Amino acid sequence: MAKAPVLTPQADDFPRWYQDVISKAELAENGPVRGTMVIRPYGYGLWERMQAELDARIKASGARNAYFPLFIPQSYMTKEAEHVEGFAPELAVVTHGGGKQLEEPAVVRPTSEMIINASFARWVQSYRDLPLLINQWANVVRWEMRPRVFLRTTEFLWQEGHTAHATYEEARDYAAHIHREVYADFMLNVLAIDVVPGVKSPSERFAGAINTRTLEGMMTDGKALQMGTSHELGQNFARAFDTRFLSREGSRDLVWQTSWGASTRMVGGLIMSHGDDNGLRVPPRLAAVQAVVLAIKDDPEVLETVRRIGAALTDAGVRVEVDDRTDTPFGRRAVDWELKGVPARIEVGPRDVAAGTAMLVRRIPGGKEPVAIDALPSLLPGLLEEDQALLLRQSRERREARTSDVRTVEEAAEAAKAGGWARLPWSEVGAEGEKRLAQDAVTVRCLTTEDGSVPEDAEAPGTVAVVGRSY
Amino acid sequence: MAKAPVLTPQADDFPRWYQDVISKAELAENGPVRGTMVIRPYGYGLWERMQAELDARIKASGARNAYFPLFIPQSYMTKEAEHVEGFAPELAVVTHGGGKQLEEPAVVRPTSEMIINASFARWVQSYRDLPLLINQWANVVRWEMRPRVFLRTTEFLWQEGHTAHATYEEARDYAAHIHREVYADFMLNVLAIDVVPGVKSPSERFAGAINTRTLEGMMTDGKALQMGTSHELGQNFARAFDTRFLSREGSRDLVWQTSWGASTRMVGGLIMSHGDDNGLRVPPRLAAVQAVVLAIKDDPEVLETVRRIGAALTDAGVRVEVDDRTDTPFGRRAVDWELKGVPARIEVGPRDVAAGTAMLVRRIPGGKEPVAIDALPSLLPGLLEEDQALLLRQSRERREARTSDVRTVEEAAEAAKAGGWARLPWSEVGAEGEKRLAQDAVTVRCLTTEDGSVPEDAEAPGTVAVVGRSY
Numbered sequence: 041m042a043k044a045p046v047l048t049p050q051a052d053d054f055p056r057w058y059q060d061v062i063s064k065a066e067l068a069e070n071g072p073v074r075g076t077m078v079i080r081p082y083g084y085g086l087w088e089r090m091q092a093e094l095d096a097r098i099k100a101s102g103a104r105n106a107y108f109p110l111f112i113p114q115s116y117m118t119k120e121a122e123h124v125e126g127f128a129p130e131l132a133v134v135t136h137g138g139g140k141q142l143e144e145p146a147v148v149r150p151t152s153e154m155i156i157n158a159s160f161a162r163w164v165q166s167y168r169d170l171p172l173l174i175n176q177w178a179n180v181v182r183w184e185m186r187p188r189v190f191l192r193t194t195e196f197l198w199q200e201g202h203t204a205h206a207t208y209e210e211a212r213d214y215a216a217h218i219h220r221e222v223y224a225d226f227m228l229n230v231l232a233i234d235v236v237p238g239v240k241s242p243s244e245r246f247a248g249a250i251n252t253r254t255l256e257g258m259m260t261d262g263k264a265l266q267m268g269t270s271h272e273l274g275q276n277f278a279r280a281f282d283t284r285f286l287s288r289e290g291s292r293d294l295v296w297q298t299s300w301g302a303s304t305r306m307v308g309g310l311i312m313s314h315g316d317d318n319g320l321r322v323p324p325r326l327a328a329v330q331a332v333v334l335a336i337k338d339d340p341e342v343l344e345t346v347r348r349i350g351a352a353l354t355d356a357g358v359r360v361e362v363d364d365r366t367d368t369p370f371g372r373r374a375v376d377w378e379l380k381g382v383p384a385r386i387e388v389g390p391r392d393v394a395a396g397t398a399m400l401v402r403r404i405p406g407g408k409e410p411v412a413i414d415a416l417p418s419l420l421p422g423l424l425e426e427d428q429a430l431l432l433r434q435s436r437e438r439r440e441a442r443t444s445d446v447r448t449v450e451e452a453a454e455a456a457k458a459g460g461w462a463r464l465p466w467s468e469v470g471a472e473g474e475k476r477l478a479q480d481a482v483t484v485r486c487l488t489t490e491d492g493s494v495p496e497d498a499e500a501p502g503t504v505a506v507v508g509r510s511y
Numbered sequence: 512m513a514k515a516p517v518l519t520p521q522a523d524d525f526p527r528w529y530q531d532v533i534s535k536a537e538l539a540e541n542g543p544v545r546g547t548m549v550i551r552p553y554g555y556g557l558w559e560r561m562q563a564e565l566d567a568r569i570k571a572s573g574a575r576n577a578y579f580p581l582f583i584p585q586s587y588m589t590k591e592a593e594h595v596e597g598f599a600p601e602l603a604v605v606t607h608g609g610g611k612q613l614e615e616p617a618v619v620r621p622t623s624e625m626i627i628n629a630s631f632a633r634w635v636q637s638y639r640d641l642p643l644l645i646n647q648w649a650n651v652v653r654w655e656m657r658p659r660v661f662l663r664t665t666e667f668l669w670q671e672g673h674t675a676h677a678t679y680e681e682a683r684d685y686a687a688h689i690h691r692e693v694y695a696d697f698m699l700n701v702l703a704i705d706v707v708p709g710v711k712s713p714s715e716r717f718a719g720a721i722n723t724r725t726l727e728g729m730m731t732d733g734k735a736l737q738m739g740t741s742h743e744l745g746q747n748f749a750r751a752f753d754t755r756f757l758s759r760e761g762s763r764d765l766v767w768q769t770s771w772g773a774s775t776r777m778v779g780g781l782i783m784s785h786g787d788d789n790g791l792r793v794p795p796r797l798a799a800v801q802a803v804v805l806a807i808k809d810d811p812e813v814l815e816t817v818r819r820i821g822a823a824l825t826d827a828g829v830r831v832e833v834d835d836r837t838d839t840p841f842g843r844r845a846v847d848w849e850l851k852g853v854p855a856r857i858e859v860g861p862r863d864v865a866a867g868t869a870m871l872v873r874r875i876p877g878g879k880e881p882v883a884i885d886a887l888p889s890l891l892p893g894l895l896e897e898d899q900a901l902l903l904r905q906s907r908e909r910r911e912a913r914t915s916d917v918r919t920v921e922e923a924a925e926a927a928k929a930g931g932w933a934r935l936p937w938s939e940v941g942a943e944g945e946k947r948l949a950q951d952a953v954t955v956r957c958l959t960t961e962d963g964s965v966p967e968d969a970e971a972p973g974t975v976a977v978v979g980r981s982y
């Protein structure tokens with residue numbers, strides 16, 4: 041009789057599979073206040089590595105980290121009309137502090153444009169202060185009616201960049217730079233997700249932005265996940281806060297701004313891009329643990345060998361963990377590491393020690409074979425790079441196979457309902473077409489071009505709409 | 512006529528000097544909601560380096576990072592009697608979310624014992640799950656009536672560790688390990704603050720703890736700052752949440768717990784420990800910028816030289832910044848770097864280039880002298896280590912010079928009012944003595960022993976009370 045699967049198979053019930061992985065791989069769990077989540081150490085480890093990779097790219101782009109308050113005076117939120125309209129329904133409000141009712145309630149930040157700009161208006165005096173390039177790592181709160189761990193949570197973690205520039209062109213180019221060199225580079229080369237870069241249609245833009253760049257990933261079920269966005273804010277917030285600078289010519293001009301963010305939602309994207317019926321598959325460049333060396337039995341030679349392999353792999357630059365918890369059955373530990381998606385499992389028992397070999401189990405392509413222990417340090421780094429490339433290739437092939445070129449909005453809706461994406465000229469869609477698609481819970485994920493490059497904005501000629509269902 | 516000083520001199524008005532440094536060195540500013548702060552990039556850079564150094568020590572101690580929700584159901588806060596009594600007056604309460612009044616208000620975490628233990632009660636099943644060693648980096652909120660940037664703010668950033676153990680002894684030893692190997696090691700060897708390790712008197716313990724270890728630093732004005740604490744929680748929270756484990760013997764026992772935290776308050780401690788009338792002095796091991804290479808004039812050879820020096824110092828392992836912003840007057844930039852406390856300033860003008868020398872200005876011992884440019888990479892790392900040692904020595908000498916051994920509570924109160932610390936047998940003080948000291952706003956900072964070692968707790972025989980005024 042076949043054993044019951046640890047996870048609900050993806051084909052049976054994808055949302056249930058997703059919840060199962062999150063629970064069984066010990067990634068996260070629901071918090072007691074509706075919509076909040078506890079990120080468990082293994083899940084947080086994925087986020088920490090995402091932070092490190094993104095932070096290095098953000099710093100290389102010239103931005104510096106800072107920290108702005110969690111609480112925003114309620115009155116600030118109303119300063120920019122579109123922004124408040126977009127966020128008002130999602131706000132959490134603090135009405136009492138220190139045992140007293142507050143004179144003015146404070147909003148828990150849903151994003152920080154409204155508090156960062158209060159500082160920017162003071163910090164920016166002259167053209168010498170520009171560009172002002174700031175990033176912050178923070179928690180934000182948006183009250184969620186239908187929460188889903190990592191994908192839509194009332195509180196989530198993210199980075200939000202906020203910049204001010206002297207000209208429209210400079211702001212636009214910086215938003216494009218972040219989109220390409222920070223987000224796309226990270227998602228393709230570290231997360232191994234074949235994201236599609238594009239701009240949002242006007243109706244899908246960030247509240248208060250004049251243009252929003254996005255990266256859309258296709259999940260295993262054919263739905264889209266917005267993985268990171270980069271906004272041109274024009275002078276909307278500068279006007280609201282009167283953020284002006286003395287130009288070289290002596291005039292007092294409003295600054296041009298950008299903001300851009302990526303969040304713990306990417307952890308959800310990682311799970312749904314690479315996971316299979318046995319659990320997670322973590323791309324080696326992201327993995328905090330790239331290889332685990334397992335002692336099968338509590339045997340002195342076995343324990344000595346796993347530690348020696350661990351040390352040799354560390355020396356070879358592999359991020360390795362030695363699992364010598366032999367008071368837990370080996371089979372249970374092996375399933376656990378498989379669930380957690382560690383790319384390489386190196387299993388060592390007494391017979392392996394005698395033969396000078398270990399069993400190498402590769403999570404990403406699958407399969408196991410005995411390997412000479414001495415060969416592991418020279419072999420493994422190359423295999424991990426192969427695994428990294430394979431994940432990206434699989435992500436690309438899935439997206440290509442499940443994206444169809446269509447001619448009409450009706451055909452696009454059908455393709456999306458069937459579990460894929462459709463591409464058609466944006467001129468065929470427009471605001472009217474978006475309304476039609478919405479009836480089937482389908483949206484324009486982004487606007488791109490025939491050759492896959494990113495159009496300047498939604499008005500650029502020859503743009504192509506990528507259409508699908510989304511998380 | 513002498514120029515007006517950039518900062519209020521310490522001797523004139525120490526609190527004003529502190530505010531001046533924070534503003535002029537661009538460390539932080541007040542946020543719009545009372546008691547909140549904006550941490551500016553230079554101030555946040557100090558915090559980032561503190562995080563990196565502490566995080567490495569925390570991980571080396573076996574703890575793993577995780578993340579727990581910002582919002583705690585109000586009912587949770589009442590589960591542990593002493594804890595709720597301690598924190599109730601400081602809570603911020605969210606009553607509305609998503610446009611509706613909440614059925615149960617949510618408290619913004621003032622610390623996370625109450626939410627972490629809800630998870631621990633699920634995660635801990637058997638002795639195999641112990642010890643459970645968790646840390647989180649987060650913001651917390653405690654409503655402040657008399658806020659002061661970095662020292663007492665309504666919202667602050669910190670790390671909080673939370674652990675569960677099978678025995679009292681194991682929990683006690685882990686709390687002591689964190690106190691010694693994480694906090695004391697970091698504060699002495701990175702922050703260069705000669706902190707005094709000890710335990711808190713019963714009245715000064717964390718709300719809900721059975722023992723609190725602390726590290727107290729003496730600031731330039733002779734007042735004390737509590738720099739980090741490590742608590743034994745006994746089984747108080749385990750009882751509140753019924754956190755039990757199946758022991759090896761088959762019984763279901765309550766776990767023993769610890770919690771420990773250090774916060775952005777350390778930035779305040781850094782400023783007040785090492786700052787002088789010219790600004791900050793940042794210990795080289797902490798400094799994100801250990802050396803700045805300044806171009807005095809916009810001259811091609813000068814610019815080429817500062818970049819070359821920058822590259823050579825980077826190769827020598829020095830964290831360096833090249834300041835070639837020659838459109839800002841040199842004098843203003845020099846004052847700015849001095850305010851920011853960068854340990855080494857290397858100034859290069861056309862005459863220096865011709866002579867093959869640069870002016871080396873050392874912030875920590877003070878003084879300037881010309882140095883051969885080619886000698887800088889071999890010279891500077893050693894000088895920075897000298898600076899690091901000098902700061903710690905100055906901190907120690909100040910503490911020793913301003914600590915007096917006294918015999919009575921009255922003498923202790925006098926010494927503290929005169930701007931120093933007093934040491935006397937704890938048996939002379941006790942709860943009654945603490946009440947007497949409180950009349951002069953003086954407190955027992957910690958209990959230590961004659962030889963400076965840390966007593967087990969307040970009841971240990973032969974303990975010595977260290978008494979002073981504090982922030």
